[in-house]
Amino acid sequence: MNKGLINLIATNQLFENVDVSQINFENVKGDLLTFSEGTLIFSEGSPADKVYLVMDGKVNLLKKGDLGAGGKEIFEKDTFFGFEELVEGVNRISSAVALSDAYLIAFTKEEARAIIR
Numbered sequence: 498m499n500k501g502l503i504n505l506i507a508t509n510q511l512f513e514n515v516d517v518s519q520i521n522f523e524n525v526k527g528d529l530l531t532f533s534e535g536t537l538i539f540s541e542g543s544p545a546d547k548v549y550l551v552m553d554g555k556v557n558l559l560k561k562g563d564l565g566a567g568g569k570e571i572f573e574k575d576t577f578f579g580f581e582e583l584v585e586g587v588n589r590i591s592s593a594v595a596l597s598d599a600y601l602i603a604f605t606k607e608e609a610r611a612i613i614r
Contacts, residue, residue: 505529505602506554506612509575525608530601538593538601545582545589547603551575554599560591571596580609 506527507517529552532538537550538556549556549573556577558570572578582589583606604612 501529506550509552512581522611522613525604525611527608528603530603532595532599532601534595534597534599536595538595538599539579539589540592541589543589545579545585545587546581547605548577548583548609549593550577550602550604552600552602554601555596556599556601557594558591559594559597583609 503522504516506512528547530549532554538548541561551574553574556572556578558572560568560570570578582591608610
């Protein structure tokens, strides 16, 4: 993982009580992604192959509920989303849209596990 992304993680509020030097970043690449307001990040039915850490901005996660009733969750700085489907090994059951310009780090399942151990 490049030093810039490691620094972003090390200074992220989620990791303030974590000794980042103990995390093995050897196999963690992470992709820094930017999305403009209104951009679709992923859609329902697409493969769940990444988990996302919001570095800045807002993301709306839209889920279809029972009998057509929908739900939504807003994710902001220092929050992860997309983990549920990744762990369960199913396709996306939701769609994610940037509510504002958003800066995310995308991790594979293996990368996420290496970070949160």
